[in-house]
Amino acid sequence: MNDLTSLTIAEARGKLASKDIGAVELTDAYLAAIDQANGALNAYVAVTADKARDMAKASDARLAKGEGGALEGIPLGIKDLFATEGVHTQACSHILDGFKPRYESTVTANLWADGAVMLGKLNMDEFAMGSSNETSYYGPVKNPWRKKGSNLDLVPGGSSGGSAAAVAAHLCAGATATDTGGSIRQPAAFTGTVGIKPTYGRCSRWGTVAFASSLDQAGPIARDVRDAAILLTSMASVDAKDTTSVDRAVPDYEAAIGRSVKGLRIGIPKEYRVDGMPGEIETLWQQGIAWLKDAGAEIVDVSLPHTKYALPAYYIVAPAEASSNLARYDGVRYGLRVPGKDIADMYEKTRAEGFGREVKRRVMIGTYVLSSGYYDAYYLRAQKVRTLIKRDFETVYADGIDALLTPATPSAAFGIADQDMASDPVKMYLNDIFTVTVNMAGLPGIAVPAGLTGDGLPLGLQLIGRPFDEETLFALGSVIEQAAGRFEPAKWW
Amino acid sequence: MTLIDTRTPDPKNFISGATGDWEIVIGMEVHAQVSSEAKLFSGASAEYGGEANDHVSLVDAAMPGMLPVINEECVRQAVRTGLGLKAEIKHRSVFDRKNYFYPDLPQGYQISQFKDPIVGEGVVSVSVGPNSKGEFEEIEVGVERLHLEQDAGKSMHDQHPTMSFVDLNRSGVALMEIVSKPDMRSADEAKAYLTKLRTILRYLGTCDGNMDEGSMRADVNVSVRRPGGAFGTRCEIKNVNSIRFVGQSIEAEARRQIAIIEDGGTIDQETRLFDPVKGETRAMRTKEDAHDYRYFPDPDLLPLEFDQAYIDALLKELPELPDDKKNRLIKDAGLSPYDASILVSEKAIADFFEKVADGRDAKQAANWTINDLLGALNKAGKGIDESPISAEQLGAILDLIREGTISGKIAKDLFEIVWNEGGDPKQLVDERGMKQVTDTGAIEKAVDEVIAANPDKVSQAMAKPTMAGWFVGQVMKATGGKANPQAVNALVKAKLGLE
Numbered sequence: 001m002n003d004l005t006s007l008t009i010a011e012a013r014g015k016l017a018s019k020d021i022g023a024v025e026l027t028d029a030y031l032a033a034i035d036q037a038n039g040a041l042n043a044y045v046a047v048t049a050d051k052a053r054d055m056a057k058a059s060d061a062r063l064a065k066g067e068g069g070a071l072e073g074i075p076l077g078i079k080d081l082f083a084t085e086g087v088h089t090q091a092c093s094h095i096l097d098g099f100k101p102r103y104e105s106t107v108t109a110n111l112w113a114d115g116a117v118m119l120g121k122l123n124m125d126e127f128a129m130g131s132s133n134e135t136s137y138y139g140p141v142k143n144p145w146r147k148k149g150s151n152l153d154l155v156p157g158g159s160s161g162g163s164a165a166a167v168a169a170h171l172c173a174g175a176t177a178t179d180t181g182g183s184i185r186q187p188a189a190f191t192g193t194v195g196i197k198p199t200y201g202r203c204s205r206w207g208t209v210a211f212a213s214s215l216d217q218a219g220p221i222a223r224d225v226r227d228a229a230i231l232l233t234s235m236a237s238v239d240a241k242d243t244t245s246v247d248r249a250v251p252d253y254e255a256a257i258g259r260s261v262k263g264l265r266i267g268i269p270k271e272y273r274v275d276g277m278p279g280e281i282e283t284l285w286q287q288g289i290a291w292l293k294d295a296g297a298e299i300v301d302v303s304l305p306h307t308k309y310a311l312p313a314y315y316i317v318a319p320a321e322a323s324s325n326l327a328r329y330d331g332v333r334y335g336l337r338v339p340g341k342d343i344a345d346m347y348e349k350t351r352a353e354g355f356g357r358e359v360k361r362r363v364m365i366g367t368y369v370l371s372s373g374y375y376d377a378y379y380l381r382a383q384k385v386r387t388l389i390k391r392d393f394e395t396v397y398a399d400g401i402d403a404l405l406t407p408a409t410p411s412a413a414f415g416i417a418d419q420d421m422a423s424d425p426v427k428m429y430l431n432d433i434f435t436v437t438v439n440m441a442g443l444p445g446i447a448v449p450a451g452l453t454g455d456g457l458p459l460g461l462q463l464i465g466r467p468f469d470e471e472t473l474f475a476l477g478s479v480i481e482q483a484a485g486r487f488e489p490a491k492w493w
Numbered sequence: 494m495t496l497i498d499t500r501t502p503d504p505k506n507f508i509s510g511a512t513g514d515w516e517i518v519i520g521m522e523v524h525a526q527v528s529s530e531a532k533l534f535s536g537a538s539a540e541y542g543g544e545a546n547d548h549v550s551l552v553d554a555a556m557p558g559m560l561p562v563i564n565e566e567c568v569r570q571a572v573r574t575g576l577g578l579k580a581e582i583k584h585r586s587v588f589d590r591k592n593y594f595y596p597d598l599p600q601g602y603q604i605s606q607f608k609d610p611i612v613g614e615g616v617v618s619v620s621v622g623p624n625s626k627g628e629f630e631e632i633e634v635g636v637e638r639l640h641l642e643q644d645a646g647k648s649m650h651d652q653h654p655t656m657s658f659v660d661l662n663r664s665g666v667a668l669m670e671i672v673s674k675p676d677m678r679s680a681d682e683a684k685a686y687l688t689k690l691r692t693i694l695r696y697l698g699t700c701d702g703n704m705d706e707g708s709m710r711a712d713v714n715v716s717v718r719r720p721g722g723a724f725g726t727r728c729e730i731k732n733v734n735s736i737r738f739v740g741q742s743i744e745a746e747a748r749r750q751i752a753i754i755e756d757g758g759t760i761d762q763e764t765r766l767f768d769p770v771k772g773e774t775r776a777m778r779t780k781e782d783a784h785d786y787r788y789f790p791d792p793d794l795l796p797l798e799f800d801q802a803y804i805d806a807l808l809k810e811l812p813e814l815p816d817d818k819k820n821r822l823i824k825d826a827g828l829s830p831y832d833a834s835i836l837v838s839e840k841a842i843a844d845f846f847e848k849v850a851d852g853r854d855a856k857q858a859a860n861w862t863i864n865d866l867l868g869a870l871n872k873a874g875k876g877i878d879e880s881p882i883s884a885e886q887l888g889a890i891l892d893l894i895r896e897g898t899i900s901g902k903i904a905k906d907l908f909e910i911v912w913n914e915g916g917d918p919k920q921l922v923d924e925r926g927m928k929q930v931t932d933t934g935a936i937e938k939a940v941d942e943v944i945a946a947n948p949d950k951v952s953q954a955m956a957k958p959t960m961a962g963w964f965v966g967q968v969m970k971a972t973g974g975k976a977n978p979q980a981v982n983a984l985v986k987a988k989l990g991l992e
Contacts, residue, residue, distance in 0.1 A: 241560060243560065328600050
């Protein structure tokens, strides 16, 4: 059974097509793995065993007829943020207690249309607000990686902590995730997996619980670059139900892997070298530069002058949009309702009890920065800064840069309930320092595992691309992956 | 908006208080539901009525993960309305979120337009009156802007002892908010403005204007000042749902404000409701204190953009609007301004009239449409769309008069028959022998008979020529009303030797 779960999507795809393995046995292998591991890791908040088996059976039938889709029979985990019809969809929040939508998100509908199998819903930071998966109503996720010789439980990153942990621990062949400020790339970097946030508008947001509408984007977390490319090809589509989705053909992203990167100009932005950054990360960055150079890329020092304003601007814009997007969770139509003496009392009690601390914090910040007298100074100003950040990238790309290489995170995975992190919310926010710029500019970004720290924890490198040029990211990511090798955690659970 | 005074103070509009004269200053925000099949941002039906929560899509119910998608038909209707208001159409406008909590607002925000509305400044020409002398006053009321926004659902608090019910059918229906400038100076002007606005919307087919169904509501802003003086503090009377109540609420509110000021007090800017039973306004039970709506551009929607060609195409297809139609009827058909204004007050009436007048004498068509048809409809409490007589039937009656087949008097009888029983007028005249007698020989015979039978009356008539009328009456009676009255008149006078 272990062998089956160690197959990548590409490998499983081949064996299913050649009938070496069947979809049901593959799904059963994963269900058994989840059964054995989830108690320890807490990656899944809902396992859909019966549904998975039904879907796998249907896949076997199609495969037998030679009518298999692009992901036929491939068992996937789905972040709890995606609406899955008839199945637990709560964004890991208490306020959506018992919510099972009668509709399917466009992204997951695309996956099922291609024949994939749903194993269950994955843990995440509540409403995607967090960088460690510690704000989930269902408790934290444990990173399958541990420091050498340590029993300390580490965070897998967030908000897509469940997705990243499940992929790293082989509890699914691949997973869906979302990224608003780094929630795909940072957990991927913390768990030695590959995660890509595509260009804003590449994937439909319909049926994906909204956090920050102008920043949210769905994307895959997978074991390697090829698997990520395969998943993204299925997930992406234009959608008439989402006006912000872009009508642009979805290429076969897998075809970009192995593409030569000779002559590509890779920008190294100096502003991503921050004070106090661990030496190991700088070393890794230089290593990445060397690998790309060896592959024939040209390395260019560039400047993105407004980089340092991205994080503060993000923590104004995102909470502002969230404060409005989360207004609908009021106990009236679905989810948790705590009765009150009148409507205002019901609202207050329901939301006080239903939302966790981090969500409340961001709703308050968001309300404040939009409020009369403060709108201009905060929200409007942050949006102007955003334009400047976008322009930084546009200038650099106009100068002939094809992609940028940066660290993915300012550190490796830290401990669950880390006191330092808990002492100051801003410390947690700083985890996103290298990733938020990409969301603010609406660009694609990929995190690829590139090495280990001295105490054996994965570190990732980030590549940032031109709008809708995910192909170049897959090509470059593949080069790094070839050079760096694969990273798998030692099983302690 | 900066308040600019476009009207010269007119004493006839002043209200006299204890300490002198006062002027009322009125502005209006009209919420008009767009006539469209689907709602503004969701594909659900915008139809009025239906079982509670029948017309609710996932988007209207604000389910998690839902997104708004603009309904282009609503955009078209808003642009057409803007053109009907002679207003500036903005090639680029933005949707903003207006954030507040209420159960009939599932999203917790209303999608509206705050900073950049789809339509800018325009103007409405209004005929106020007629006064006791039958005169009209022509005024112009400025329009500040028109924007698109979502309507909210309906809350019902009286269906259950402890719970309120929410019906989301109306949630998300497209509204056009039409904001006037504070150019009105009396309740009559306000009523006339609202009436004219409603007519324009109905002509365009962009809103049915059914205030009793809630498809058009008015928020009325009222303040008072010394004639020509500085603008006073205004109060807003919300959700007035009939033209009559608009007038009553303005007068009640103006009186209230004048009394306060003359007593030495000041007006607090507040939102009020009109109580038609008590005939007064009262402060709204404050939901919260001054709302901070935290407007920001809706990130789920792109800015609304279209080019001049789009606007021009819509302009080309507009129907003839009431003012243009009225002027044309006055100029080309020679109708009086009064008659013309009645005929254009409803597009359906104008259409009816034009069908009747087609190829016929316009003035006669106007008289019959206004006096006979509309008169009968008003008496029966029916609208033009429920008229038992069609334009074709009325036209046929007029043809019969023109051909001399029937007299004007007989035509009135015929009208009543067609009203009550229906049928083809020409056929009815034949069947029931209603043709007027024009044969002078036959008429002469009847005149002679009456004269011969009433010698005493003859001598009376000689002395008092007006007595000829008696003879005419008798001849008409004798001929069952069918004799041509003019011919009878002429013959009676001739036979009696009167001229």
